[in-house]
Amino acid sequence: MEKYPGKKKIAVFISGRGSNLKSLIKFSKKKNSLFEILLVVSNNLKAGGLNYAKKSKIKNFGIRYSNKTKFESQSLKLLKQYDLDLLCLAGFMKILSSSFIKKFSKPILNIHPSLLPKYKGLNTHSRAIKNKEKFAGASVHKVNQKLDSGKIILQKKVKILKKDNVRSLKKKVLKIEHEIYPKAIEKFLTNL
Ligand code: GRF
16 A cells, blocks of 8 residues: 555644645655655534545545544444554644544654644643743644644754744744654654
């Protein structure tokens, strides 16, 4: 099923725009990249990110999220058809259950728009600005049973300037996300 023997095989879960997915696809196409993306799954059938997968001829699936149990059993069934090394969450806005994590049995990584362990969960940028933080950033971490709490693989920070607002900070951090996610995956895969 894989196109490039020798490369690690990953699946990506998304929920929306898919700019992180786009950066992962771009990186995975480099000759020396360590991984290839075998499939993309979105819980949102209208996710823009599904088009990046289509354009790149990567198998893509929209699985309607009527409830967690149904979504997880359907996506697990799908993932099990591929001999995957890793699952990457990229702007995937649902929380996976511990039963899913256990049953999948391979590692799962996530990208989060804050300098973890600070600002787990949603609205990271507005909270960081409100708290007058000097730095914001992005973190790639392993997914475990606790939200945004697994081992950190890679982080990068960016200065919060006086003139920054949620919008400008989001933009700056997103740029960093695109930069560190592929690097973090390679770092993680090298140590597997
Ligand atoms: C990113 O900031 C990601 O960290 C967060 O949601 C955003 C998704 O962006 N969880 P995209 O769908 O990858 O463009």
